[in-house]
Amino acid sequence: MLVFGFGQLYAQKTIVINDTVPEHIFKSDEIVCLEDASNKLTFGEISSSVFHNRFQKNINYYPKNYNRSSSYWYRVKVNFTKDLNRATVIEFFDQITDHIEAYMPDDNGIYRQSKTGADLNFTDRLYKHKNFEFLVNSTKKGEYYYYFKVKSKDQVNVIIVFRTVERFIQYGLTEYFTYGFFYGMIVIFSFHNLLMFIAVKRRQYLFYILYILSVGLYEMSTDGIAFQYLWPKHPVWNEYAYGVALYFISSFGLIFTKELLHVKVKAPRLNQLINVLLIARLAFFLLCLFYNNDWFKYKFLEFIPLSVGFYTGIYIWWKKQYRPARFFVLGYFFLFLGFVIKVIHILGWARHIPGALGYYSLTFGFLLEMVLLSFAIGDQVRLLKKKKENARKQIIKQMQVNADLKDSINRELEVKVAERTREVQQQAEELLQQNITIEHQNEELLSKNTLLEQQAEEISRMNILLEKDNITLKTNIEKVTDARVNATELDFDEFSQKYPDRDSCYKFLADMKWEHGYKCIKCGNSSYCNGKVPFNRRCTKCAYEESVLHQTIFENNRIPINKAFYLVYLMYNHKGAISSHKLSEKLGIRQSTCWTYAAKVKKVMEERKKDLKGVGKSGWSKLVLDKQA
Structure with a gap:
């Protein structure tokens, strides 16, 4: 029950x-x-x-x-x-x-x-x-x-x-209708911005078109729509499509950020960071494409360019007071929020988020971002128009002033050019001297590096020789220990150098017991795996676990295994003539226990008297296995 x-x-x-x-x-x-x-x-x-x-x-x-x-x-x-x-x-x-x-x-x-x-x-x-x-x-x-x-x-x-x-x-009709709406918006936004690019000739429109088309390709790849309609007979393309689309999204997104927000002028350091990030992203993409496409699965790395773009928009809006950046920041906020919800949903941490919201959060984020980025572009166009009108007024006024200042400015420029020429010549001479100094330092470093390489080679050679000596010394020690065990009677401390603990004893028994291969005693299977106890063997077919002590003289043993080894060793060396009091004194075990184990060993010696004849001092190890086994 x-x-x-x-x-x-x-x-x-x-x-x-x-x-x-x-x-x-x-x-x-x-x-x-x-x-x-x-x-x-x-x-x-x-x-x-x-x-x-x-x-x-x-x-x-x-x-x-x-x-x-x-x-x-x-x-x-x-x-x-x-x-x-x-x-x-x-x-x-x-x-x-x-x-x-x-x-x-x-x-x-x-x-x-x-x-x-x-x-x-x-x-x-x-x-x-x-x-x-x-x-x-x-x-x-x-x-x-x-x-x-x-x-x-x-x-x-x-x-x-x-x-x-x-x-x-x-469900399918509703879902495909939603996809049609989403991809339709991508086509409409792309066509609208293409017309703007043709009319205005500003590169930001072109990069925005490439960005939203990359978004559409990524969504089609992850949703399975691309596999259904674009390459239904080429499933291998599924392994590359989403990775290629993600690369285009992050790259064109960062380039569009630079163009829209004038990052090169307003935040030079952030512009350098974006350039470095674009190069690193290209290198990672090429590695995934030509070396190991399995790396495409690390989609969480897109968090880095997304965060850099988001921070760039916040910095230029907050610090530089650039008004079009406010729609950019708002769009990236929704995209960032959708990305976070998507990650939480994938990791299974958001059980209370509705399934549709968690599954399509990134799609909603892309959709809101596209709308708000369009507002940002429109806001920038209005700002540019206003700047052009102000610039036209300033040009008319400035042309009147320029006529009066032309001569004086030219004279000042001539003086400044002369001064600057002298400064450049002086800097060139300083740079030449610095180059000479650097060349000398490089020569010194090269000579030192050569010396260090020679020393490293010598140290490596000495290490190899020392390792060979250590291996030889260790082998000699093991041979001497084996020889002493087989040649003379050792005390327990000396005997323990050969069999110091339970694992060394179990290993000795396992090597001797399964010397000719493993075979399950239940089903006869010859394949095994490790058991729960070290050196036990478990049959992979019937799961029977055979103890390393089974069918040995130590089965059901209740004293430490290394002391049991030593007891057999003493009994064999003394041909069974050692008393239980002497065994108790040598092993530190009660006399009655020694007597019981000595009687068991002596019985086995009597049964195998003929088998042990002429085997020498190492014959004690022949007693441990059951003769039937």
């Missing part, structure tokens, strides 16, 4: 479905999972009674594949309280999941396999939809277990949703 109660305490939660439930999102303890690090487990093994209780509870709001080299098996339990009599689907949300296998029973209880994922052509999907759907084979009354195998090179959120087909169609 206790075992049954304990099992019920950790039983998987059953989800009850009836006609009033159009959809259900599985979360938290409604999903159990099992990691397959070997990637070799089959559905037959996973669904067997052996593995039934090995599934673990999901600790997060949504499960994740933390180890991206492993396969993960997920199981949900559904109870249909009555026949639904309508088609239903199981849907997975994360569009970058590489491979999903579903195993769902039909009306006869036979499990049917279905496959999908971002690694397959889009045309191979059951429904031509950006998410992954599986048709539920049976909706008759009863309890069902659904199994899903997920493997992905990227870490994904395993969001499993049960939906009726009616709800799926309604």
Whole structure:
């Protein structure tokens, strides 16, 4: 009853479905999972009674594949309280999941396999939809277990949703309508700013067009829309598309920031920082593209250019009092907020944030940013017009003043040019002298570096010689110790140098016991792994763990193993003629215990008298193994 109660305490939660439930999102303890690090487990093994209780509870709001080299098996339990009599689907949300296998029973209880994922052509999907759907084979009354195998090179959120087909169609139409609105706005903004670029010839419009088009490409890549409509037969492009789009977003975003806010003039240091960041971002992009595209997954690095752009806008608006920057700051605020909410949602820390807001937070942020950046551009245009009018008035006034000051200015310029020429010549002479000094210093440094390299080579050579001497000395010590153990009777301290602790004794027993290979005594399997106790071996097939002491003279031993070794050693050297009082004195163990163990060893010596004949001083080690083993 206790075992049954304990099992019920950790039983998987059953989800009850009836006609009033159009959809259900599985979360938290409604999903159990099992990691397959070997990637070799089959559905037959996973669904067997052996593995039934090995599934673990999901600790997060949504499960994740933390180890991206492993396969993960997920199981949900559904109870249909009555026949639904309508088609239903199981849907997975994360569009970058590489491979999903579903195993769902039909009306006869036979499990049917279905496959999908971002690694397959889009045309191979059951429904031509950006998410992954599986048709539920049976909706008759009863309890069902659904199994899903997920493997992905990227870490994904395993969001499993049960939906009726009616709800799926309604949800899909609404979602695609929203995407159409979003991408339509991108096209409209791009076309409007293209006309402005043609009319005004200001580069900021061109960079803004490239920026919002990059936003559109990134959103299409992450939403699966690009895979559906742009490259449905080339799933490998999914591994590069979002990374390329992110690079264009951060690069064109920073360049647009420089052009719109005149960062080079208003904040030279921030301009240098942005230039360095653009070079670093290009280097990282090239590494991801040509060396390891797996690095594209580090999308959180976009926090750096986003923060730099946000801070630049705040600085120029607050410190330089540049009015168009206020819309820029407001737009980046919404983008920054959307980025933070998206990260919190991905990490599973925002359980109280509505799912749609958390999932589409970055899209909302991009949308608001595009609108507000357009306001910033318009505000800048109005400011430029006002500046041009003021400049025209100032030009007319200045032309009148210039006529009077032209001659005096020219004379002053001639004097200043002469002075500046002398300063430049003097600085050139100083630079020449500094270059000569630097050349001398470089020559000294080169000579010192050469000397240091020679010393380093000599030290390295000496270290190699010392290491060889240490290895030789250590080998000689071990040989001398073995020789003394086999040649003369040692006291316990000397004997302990060879077998100082439990691990050294267990290692000696394991090497001798499985000298000719391991074989499970239960099933005969020859494959094993480490057991709970050091040097024990556990069968990988039947999980039986064999103790290193099993079938040895030390089985059920109750005294320290190194003292038991020494007791066997003394008994063998004295041919069983040493008294239990003498053993008690040498080992520091009670006389009665010594007598018991001595009798056991003496019995084994009598039984193996013929086998031990002529083996010499090392024959004591032949006593430890069971003769049958």
